[in-house]
Amino acid sequence: MTSDPDAPLLTIEDLRPVARWAADCAERALPIFEAKAPDDTRPREAIAASRAFADSGMRTAALRKIAWAAHAAAREAGDPAAAAAARAACAAAATAYTHPIASSHQVNHILGPAAYAAQAIALSAGEAGHGEAEIHWAIAQASPEVRHVVQRMPERAPGKGQLGALFLQLEIGLRR
Template sequence: MTEKPSEIVLSEQDLREVTGFAAACAEVVLGVFEADRPDDSRPRDAIGAAWEFARGGERGKALRDTAWAALKAAESPDTAPAREAALAAMSAAGAAYLHPLAKATQVKHILGAGAHAARAAELVAGDDRTVGAAHLERAVHRATPGVVDVLTRFPAAPGGGGRVGELIRILDAALRRTWNGSHRR
């Protein structure tokens, strides 16, 4: 018999914090997608919808639809960096739908945008891992205490997921190290 994961209490403000963080992470690589597909606004729309929710907007069908549209946009670019940038945008809008289950896989909702954005930056730089590391360091500084508080309610990020999964685990560990139980840095 498989044990059901316990529930984690998440307020609407918690979801707004996480979504704002994810939008800020994705936004920095939006130009990577737009250079490849200048006439496709789906990733920009997803990031815009994520910001709207983070700033007090509704968490409804329109937000979810922009996440799905950005995922579809990730299928069309000619380059891997553009695909990763679109996935970062999808992850930003999808962050609002973090599930309150104590499962490691939920960490992807919190950190996926940052990891996909870091991977896009690495690929633009010819797969330079130092670029991804620098990108993650900026994401650590971008995270609010509220984001880290939400993250630490969940188990550590799971294994697998290729390079993006590795970036999620690196970001997860870095954010958890900054937390001392009440305030970071």
């Protein structure tokens, strides 16, 4: 297959299915955050914004602001599992801003919602096996479009610790 060297690596239309998948992944961890901060709606709003973008919404300053608000919720959570769940929501909303450049750092933006959700679930359950099960779920839910986006990007550098292992497992699964 020959590709057009002038074609962008990623387009807005490439990012829409990624945003939908990201929202699905982040939403699975949302109850962990909401159990610790039931009155804080910022992560839920970030997931809704990711879905709106996936459904032909625009990349706007409001979307970016909602993503940053979920990031702030993660910093304020006071609980590692809740913070990871809020980071998953932040990353889901920020998926719309993945840069169309061949950078292993950009792969982190694509994989982040699923990896952080898996981390939240593992921390909440107190065992790594739950995180691995969540990664398997995320891989199974990824559409061919999501897999194709990941496969077009360079491989990310291996990370350290449990989160790094979750990212690696996710990336390997999506590149198959």
